[in-house]
Amino acid sequence: MPLEGPARIVSELTSRGYNAEREAVTRIASADDPAAVLERVIEELPADALVVRLEHVDPVLSELREPDRRAGGPNDTDARAAEPDRPSAANDPSISTGARNPNTRSPDGGSAVETKGVSEGAGRSSDPAERSLEIVGDMTGESTGTGEYGDFVSVFRDRLDRLGSKLRGRVNHRPATAIESMPGGSEAAMVGLVNDVRSTASGHWLIELEDATGTFPWLVMKDREYVDLVDELLRDEVLAMEGTLADDSGIGFVDSMYFPDVPRTYEPSTADRHVQAALISDVHVGSQEFMGDAWNRFADWLHTEQARHVEYLLIAGDMVEGVGVYPNQDEELDVIDIYEQYELFSEHLKRVPGDIEIVMIPGNHDAVRLAEPQPGFDEELREIMSVHDARIVSNPSTVTIEGVSVLMYHGVSLDEVIAELPEEKASYDDPHKAMYHLLKKRHVAPQFGGHTRLAPEERDYLVMEEVPDVFHTGHVHKLGFGKYHNVLAINSGCWQAQTDFQKSVNIDPDAGYAPIVDLDTLDVTVQKFS
Numbered sequence: 001m002p003l004e005g006p007a008r009i010v011s012e013l014t015s016r017g018y019n020a021e022r023e024a025v026t027r028i029a030s031a032d033d034p035a036a037v038l039e040r041v042i043e044e045l046p047a048d049a050l051v052v053r054l055e056h057v058d059p060v061l062s063e064l065r066e067p068d069r070r071a072g073g074p075n076d077t078d079a080r081a082a083e084p085d086r087p088s089a090a091n092d093p094s095i096s097t098g099a100r101n102p103n104t105r106s107p108d109g110g111s112a113v114e115t116k117g118v119s120e121g122a123g124r125s126s127d128p129a130e131r132s133l134e135i136v137g138d139m140t141g142e143s144t145g146t147g148e149y150g151d152f153v154s155v156f157r158d159r160l161d162r163l164g165s166k167l168r169g170r171v172n173h174r175p176a177t178a179i180e181s182m183p184g185g186s187e188a189a190m191v192g193l194v195n196d197v198r199s200t201a202s203g204h205w206l207i208e209l210e211d212a213t214g215t216f217p218w219l220v221m222k223d224r225e226y227v228d229l230v231d232e233l234l235r236d237e238v239l240a241m242e243g244t245l246a247d248d249s250g251i252g253f254v255d256s257m258y259f260p261d262v263p264r265t266y267e268p269s270t271a272d273r274h275v276q277a278a279l280i281s282d283v284h285v286g287s288q289e290f291m292g293d294a295w296n297r298f299a300d301w302l303h304t305e306q307a308r309h310v311e312y313l314l315i316a317g318d319m320v321e322g323v324g325v326y327p328n329q330d331e332e333l334d335v336i337d338i339y340e341q342y343e344l345f346s347e348h349l350k351r352v353p354g355d356i357e358i359v360m361i362p363g364n365h366d367a368v369r370l371a372e373p374q375p376g377f378d379e380e381l382r383e384i385m386s387v388h389d390a391r392i393v394s395n396p397s398t399v400t401i402e403g404v405s406v407l408m409y410h411g412v413s414l415d416e417v418i419a420e421l422p423e424e425k426a427s428y429d430d431p432h433k434a435m436y437h438l439l440k441k442r443h444v445a446p447q448f449g450g451h452t453r454l455a456p457e458e459r460d461y462l463v464m465e466e467v468p469d470v471f472h473t474g475h476v477h478k479l480g481f482g483k484y485h486n487v488l489a490i491n492s493g494c495w496q497a498q499t500d501f502q503k504s505v506n507i508d509p510d511a512g513y514a515p516i517v518d519l520d521t522l523d524v525t526v527q528k529f530s
Contacts, residue, residue, distance in 0.1 A: 009038060013052060016042065020052035027057045037061065051114075114350045114387055115303065130273070131311060133357055134400045138393040139461045140376035151456035156193060156236070156448075157212060159460040163238035163442055164191045164211075166260045171242045176214040184247035190216055191240045197233050205230045207254075209241060218243065218252045229257055231422055232437060237446035260442035262485040268469035271402035271519035276309045278302070279515045281316035281410070281474025282494035284365065285348060286341035288334045289497040290321070292348070294512035297529040299351035310516060312401050313356050316474040316492065317363025317410035319345045319385070325365050332499050338367050342384045349387045358390035359399050363410035363475060371455035372396075372412065372445055373462060396444050396461070398468060404519045407468035411475030411491065413438065413445035413452045418476075420447070428507070431491035432480040435471055439464070439484050470517065477502070477509035481524050488522050490515050 009025050031037040040060045041052060049056070145151045167173070171189035179188050192209030199205055205220040205227065218241045220230055233239070240258035245251070280298075284290050301307055320341035321333060335341045352358070361376070362368040368377060374395040377385070382392055393399070396409035417434045418426045426434040438444055442464040445452045454462070471489045479493035493510040502509060512530025517523070 009034065012038065013042075018042070018045075018049070018052055021054060024052050024054050024057045027054060027061065031061060031064075033064075037064065040064070114354050115299075115352070128355065131357065132400075132402055133312070133359070133391075135359075135391065135393050136398040136400065136405075137461060138376070138397045139373050139457070140392075140394045143375055143455070143457060145455050145457045147456065151458070154458045155456045155460050158458070159236075159443070159463055160191075160193055160211065160238060162460070162463050162465055163260045166442065167191045167238070167240040167258055170258055171240045171256075173240070176209070176211050176216040178213075179216050179245070179252070180214075180249060182245060182249055184245055184249045186245050186249070187243075188245050188252055189240065189242040190218075190252075191238070192216075194233055194235050194237050194239055197230065197235070207233070207239075207241065209239065216252065217250075218254050220254045220257070224254070226257055232425060232440075234417070234420060234441070234447040235450075236448045237441045237443060259440050261440050262442075262467050262487055264485050266467055266486050268486050268488070268522060269403045269405065270469075270522060271404055273402070273520060274309055275311050275402055275519050276307075277312035277314055277401060277406070277517050277519055278310050279314050279316070279406075279470075279472050279490055279492045279517060280495070281472075281492045282318040282363070282477055282496060283315070283345065283348070284318055284321045284494065284496035285345040286333055286335040286338075287321035287496050287499065288332050289499050290334065291495050291497055291512050291530060294529040295348055295495055296351060298512075298514055298527070299348070301527065301529065302353050302356065311356060312519075313352060313358045314399065314406060314408060314472060315358070315360040316408050316472050317361050317395055318365040318474065318494075319360065319363075320365060320367075321496075322365035322367065326501055329501070332501065339380075339384065342367070342381055346385050346387050349385070349390070352388065354388050356388070357401075358388055359408070360385070360390055360392050361395040361397055361408050361410060363395065364412050368395075369455070371453040373455065373457070374410075394461070398466075402519050404469045404522075405466070406470040406472055407444075407464065408472050409444045411435075411473035413447070414473060414476050414491075416445075416447055416450050416452050419451075428476055428478050430480050431473070431476050431478045432482045432489040435473060435489040435491065436482075436484040439471060439487055439489065469522065477507060477511070479510035479513050479515070479526070481515060483522075488517070488524070490517070490524065 009028055013020050028034050028037050037060055041056055045056055168191055173189055173191045179190060182188055190209050192211040195210040195215055196208040203222040207218045208215050209218060220227055238260060241254050242256040243252045243254040302310060323338050330336060335344060362374045364370060367381060368374045376392045376394050396407060398405055398407050414431060414434045417437055418428060426437060444462045445454060448454050468487060471487055473491050476491060477494040478491060481490040492515050493513040495511060497511055498509055514527045516525050516527060
């Protein structure tokens with residue numbers, strides 16, 4: 001049997017809805033005819049078996065060896081004695097398409113196994129070969145920023161170039177220095193980064209735009225119909241202003257204001273078959289308030305006929321509670337070691353059917369750098385979370401499933417959007433409306449120097465260069481979804497009950513919910529497990 005034999009055996013078992021102990025796979029692979037042994041084992045499995053174990057394989061091997069013993073071949077005892085020493089099944093990690101730390105234990109003290117798909121081995125609703133999953137924008141391993149001045153210049157220049165290209169075709173753009181030399185009364189337009197926004201003594205608004213050549217001030221009169229757009233502005237977002245220069249050309253009077261935005265005519269892509277994705281975030285394993293029972297109900301539901309079309313699970317960060325994230329957090333921890341938190345998360349993830357494709361990004365509670373973009377986890381944590389071959393990518397990243405692009409972003413900048421904008425435009429009660437503003441700005445975290453930590457890179461990985469079909473965030477622990485110019489925006493709530501810290505800042509979480517997206521229609525249903 002070639003070296004990839006065990007992997008092929010695991011793949012074959014998974015395609016039929018089963019997982020297996022590593023020892024059982026090794027024993028099958030070492031047989032003279034692994035394919036025949038595998039078929040016989042599957043035929044003789046008990047109807048309620050979820051995992052192929054050594055106790056299922058050994059009787060089949062003994063039966064197949066019986067003719068050899070009658071013909072004077074090595075008996076079963078001799079064959080076992082000739083095999084190399086191996087760990088017992090009790091100490092060896094069970095596997096499907098991933099591995100786990102052999103010291104990891106399930107919450108009840110037993111060693112959890114990775115589970116198969118829909119009950120009775122029926123599997124998901126389609127052949128896995130029909131699935132398609134691609135990742136775009138994963139910057140894990142691509143970070144080049146050193147924090148020097150040149151890095152900041154590079155990232156903002158890249159932002160202006162890429163988002164500015166979406167605006168320059170809509171206005172007759174001129175650089176700041178060129179506008180300064182134009183005669184008074186001229187029509188002018190500029191594309192730039194918002195450098196400053198302030199009100200004047202007369203109640204008007206002065207907006208300073210900056211490009212690669214310099215800055216230029218634009219005045220928005222308080223009686224203009226679009227003045228309400230001013231309170232939506234964030235520093236460092238890319239904007240276009242169009243208007244008339246004052247007589248001395250020292251300022252421009254704004255007639256029009258443009259955002260990069262999602263075209264109103266945008267038509268999202270959809271899957272060509274009925275297939276669903278579950279979108280969740282903020283599991284927070286390790287917290288005393290982690291809702292383990294709700295998670296178990298969710299995982300059990302994924303095994304039911306009702307969930308047979310759910311073929312993808314997208315987790316938007318904060319898999320664990322972390323350590324030292326906020327003051328006195330240790331008083332609210334059930335598990336105080338960060339690696340043990342991830343091991344426990346992995347145990348919970350094993351309850352999810354093994355035939356579901358899983359994609360995960362980190363969040364601000366996870367053991368990665370706080371500054372965005374956040375690369376995916378290091379190798380040690382990836383190994384711990386390798387259950388079901390979950391794909392672990394950076395925050396943010398875009399995953400395209402069945403032709404539908406889903407922008408996954410944990411959502412720390414939503415705090416800033418909600419704090420800066422009027423309550424009627426952005427609030428924690430309607431987190432998806434705050435997401436609309438990020439779509440309008442075509443950037444997941446435009447404001448630098450605020451609460452959202454941003455890492456300078458040669459390229460701005462936080463720009464929404466392409467319009468996503470679905471925008472998925474978490475972080476704020478509130479459930480909300482809606483459509484902005486046909487883009488589905490979902491904030492998926494959490495799996496953590498209210499903590500003392502959340503009480504102190506008046507956060508009442510929406511916990512134990514799982515939004516389910518029909519990828520063929522982009523319709524949403526919400527399953528409640530709390």
